[in-house]
Amino acid sequence: MPGRIVDLWKSVDKSELACSASLAALGAFVVWESTAWEYMTRDGPGPGFFPLWIGLAIVVLSVFYIGFHAYDLIREEPVHRTNWSGTAPVLAGWAAFMVSAALLKPVGFIASFTLLVVFLVRVIFRRSFAAALAVGVGSALGFWVLFVQLLGVRLPTGPWGF
Amino acid sequence: MEMLAGLMQGFAVALEPMNLFWCFVGVFFGTVVGILPGLGPSATVALLLPLTAQMNPTAGLIMMSGIYYGAKYGGSTTSILLNVPGESASVVTCIDGFEMAKRGRAGPALGIAAISSFVAGTVGVLLLMLIAPPVAEFALRFGPPEYFALMVLGLSMVVLLAGKSLIKALLAMFIGLWLATIGVDLFTDNARFTFDRVELVDGVHFVVVAIGTFAIGEVLANLTHKDGGQMFEVPKGLRNLMPNWQDIKDSRFAFLNGSLVGFFIGVLPGAGSTIASFVSYGIEKAVSRHPEKFGTGAVEGVAAPEAANNSETGGALVPLLTLGIPGSATTAILLVALIMWGMRPGPMLIQDHPTIFWGLVASMYIGNVMLLILNLPLVPLFAQVLRLPAYVLYPVILGVSIIGVYSVDERLFDVWMVGGFGLLGYLMRRLDYPAAPLILGLVLGDFMERALRQSLMMSAGDLSIIYTRPMAVTMLFLAVAILLTPMFRRANAWRLKAAEQEI
Numbered sequence: 203m204p205g206r207i208v209d210l211w212k213s214v215d216k217s218e219l220a221c222s223a224s225l226a227a228l229g230a231f232v233v234w235e236s237t238a239w240e241y242m243t244r245d246g247p248g249p250g251f252f253p254l255w256i257g258l259a260i261v262v263l264s265v266f267y268i269g270f271h272a273y274d275l276i277r278e279e280p281v282h283r284t285n286w287s288g289t290a291p292v293l294a295g296w297a298a299f300m301v302s303a304a305l306l307k308p309v310g311f312i313a314s315f316t317l318l319v320v321f322l323v324r325v326i327f328r329r330s331f332a333a334a335l336a337v338g339v340g341s342a343l344g345f346w347v348l349f350v351q352l353l354g355v356r357l358p359t360g361p362w363g364f
Numbered sequence: 365m366e367m368l369a370g371l372m373q374g375f376a377v378a379l380e381p382m383n384l385f386w387c388f389v390g391v392f393f394g395t396v397v398g399i400l401p402g403l404g405p406s407a408t409v410a411l412l413l414p415l416t417a418q419m420n421p422t423a424g425l426i427m428m429s430g431i432y433y434g435a436k437y438g439g440s441t442t443s444i445l446l447n448v449p450g451e452s453a454s455v456v457t458c459i460d461g462f463e464m465a466k467r468g469r470a471g472p473a474l475g476i477a478a479i480s481s482f483v484a485g486t487v488g489v490l491l492l493m494l495i496a497p498p499v500a501e502f503a504l505r506f507g508p509p510e511y512f513a514l515m516v517l518g519l520s521m522v523v524l525l526a527g528k529s530l531i532k533a534l535l536a537m538f539i540g541l542w543l544a545t546i547g548v549d550l551f552t553d554n555a556r557f558t559f560d561r562v563e564l565v566d567g568v569h570f571v572v573v574a575i576g577t578f579a580i581g582e583v584l585a586n587l588t589h590k591d592g593g594q595m596f597e598v599p600k601g602l603r604n605l606m607p608n609w610q611d612i613k614d615s616r617f618a619f620l621n622g623s624l625v626g627f628f629i630g631v632l633p634g635a636g637s638t639i640a641s642f643v644s645y646g647i648e649k650a651v652s653r654h655p656e657k658f659g660t661g662a663v664e665g666v667a668a669p670e671a672a673n674n675s676e677t678g679g680a681l682v683p684l685l686t687l688g689i690p691g692s693a694t695t696a697i698l699l700v701a702l703i704m705w706g707m708r709p710g711p712m713l714i715q716d717h718p719t720i721f722w723g724l725v726a727s728m729y730i731g732n733v734m735l736l737i738l739n740l741p742l743v744p745l746f747a748q749v750l751r752l753p754a755y756v757l758y759p760v761i762l763g764v765s766i767i768g769v770y771s772v773d774e775r776l777f778d779v780w781m782v783g784g785f786g787l788l789g790y791l792m793r794r795l796d797y798p799a800a801p802l803i804l805g806l807v808l809g810d811f812m813e814r815a816l817r818q819s820l821m822m823s824a825g826d827l828s829i830i831y832t833r834p835m836a837v838t839m840l841f842l843a844v845a846i847l848l849t850p851m852f853r854r855a856n857a858w859r860l861k862a863a864e865q866e867i
Binding site for chain 2: 217218221225228232235239240242243245246247248249251252253256257259260263264266267270282284285286289291292295296299300302303306307311315318319322323326327329333337338341342345349353355356357358
């Protein structure tokens with residue numbers, strides 16, 4: 203029996219397990235927070251009513267999901283396997299986006315967006331530095347002209363005024 | 365007579381030069397978006413949502429709807445020339461469209477796709493015009509319990525067809541409902557789940573979630589995408605694009621089948637144009653005298669699905685405009701746009717804002733004519749869009765996303781949030797969680813909570829108000845029946861097939 207459990211543990215998709223556990227934790231947090239607000243008032247349901255049931259549903263469904271996943275594995279039925287190949291460039295691209303978001307305030311939209319595009323085109327798409335610079339500067343300037351100059355949208359500006 | 369007067373009023377609105385211009389912009393961008401694989405109408409409409417905030421509501425809705433139905437036209441071009449669907453609704457067009465192109469009939473395939481799209485798009489608008497007003501009148505009888513039950517029914521249908529795993533779809537929906545509770549509770553002024561951040565007091569902005577999960581998520585998912593395969597050349601000259609008389613004759617039933625199937629499937633929340641196109645293709649093959657021709661370049665195999673996915677748009681607008689219930693991610697964004705412009709989508713919309721409803725209907729007639737004109741002689745030009753390299757397209761989408769979310773409230777916090785939701789959108793794709801239930805949960809969550817609390821206030825907390833009113837209990841019964849469907853082996857097999865097609 204313990205050997206069977208070890209086999210089952212080995213065959214469980216760890217990504218699915220981690221995801222379900224995170225969702226169950228989120229559901230528990232929602233339930234916990236909801237208990238701080240009134241569930242029922244004299245006029246009817248209070249602010250805690252709806253989120254409490256949502257949180258409970260998230261916890262129950264997450265536990266159900268991992269239960270069904272394990273049950274399917276025991277019955278040797280096909281289960282969803284998460285394929286993480288090609289994730290590294292995606293995470294690098296996402297990190298570059300977040301860094302660019304952080305740079306919006308200190309250096310402004312034009313500079314932060316140019317840096318983001320140069321990184322994506324050069325590192326992720328593996329184009330030449332000249333092409334990356336051309337796309338970066340061209341798209342940032344294009345946005346500046348279209349949105350700021352023509353449509354009057356206000357975007358963050360750097361110390362140099364753009 | 366009243367309908368005719370409404371339509372005349374609609375044409376007066378839609379033919380105003382500025383509205384004509386925005387209609388053209390919408391269908392043009394829609395066609396481009398439909399052609400580009402990896403950029404769907406929901407992502408585009410979400411991207412443009414913040415930029416339309418300052419627009420006249422009629423013009424804004426005309427433009428956004430133009431993108432919605434224009435994308436259906438454009439999707440066929442990539443399917444026929446590249447064997448890669450420009451959007452999910454054009455998957456089935458690949459089967460016979462690409463075979464026609466391989467046999468040197470790319471021109472007639474594109475031509476029949478444009479003509480069937482035009483015929484069905486027009487039939488869809490006609491049915492929308494005939495069906496929406498009586499549905500809205502009927503819905504005037506609905507009180508909060510019926511609305512709550514209707515939203516439960518709508519969400520359960522979306523969840524049923526949203527992905528292979530019903531539990532994952534339900535989880536995505538509940539996360540959307542939870543996101544909708546963030547911010548100040550309108551009944552009691554309690555701040556919920558704000559984490560002491562003043563930016564969250566007004567709740568999570570829908571634009572941030574939609575742009576994050578759809579646009580940024582799509583870009584991240586495509587960052588490792590290699591460029592497509594061999595593209596067939598588009599024949600030059602209108603004559604080479606026109607199908608012959610035999611093609612038209614062979615497709616006449618497909619036009620009708622696709623138009624009706626597409627519209628009525630479109631009315632059902634969650635079903636969507638991909639399922640409509642597969643069903644109409646299946647019907648066409650089943651009733652054909654030569655079913656063996658399907659899959660080898662049968663012209664009906666292009667006409668039926670293209671008709672269905674265009675007619676579906678008219679159907680999908682019925683629940684949105686009459687009940688305020690969106691059935692897909694794109695119509696959910698249109699609902700938010702209507703709210704943003706100060707309207708209350710629901711049965712009173714047609715009465716309170718006739719220029720919006722009839723202007724939209726009339727603009728869809730005009731838009732379909734524009735699309736036919738754009739898609740026949742200009743299709744070689746549109747096909748050039750496919751040559752736009754990914755390393756130019758994706759940075760442009762990221763730039764529009766940043767500007768879009770920042771321009772709503774000029775807050776850097778929203779840019780951070782959109783990045784977070786972008787990663788969430790990517791992880792959901794990888795872990796096979798559908799995004800549509802999350803978006804619909806977020807959009808409907810607020811209305812749903814309000815309807816439920818109003819219902820329980822009416823009954824002093826007695827839940828029986830929901831299951832003692834005939835219409836409400838019928839809808840809840842249907843919702844439960846829908847959610848129990850996967851327990852039946854045959855029904856579940858059908859559901860999985862439909863969900864796979866929708867993906």
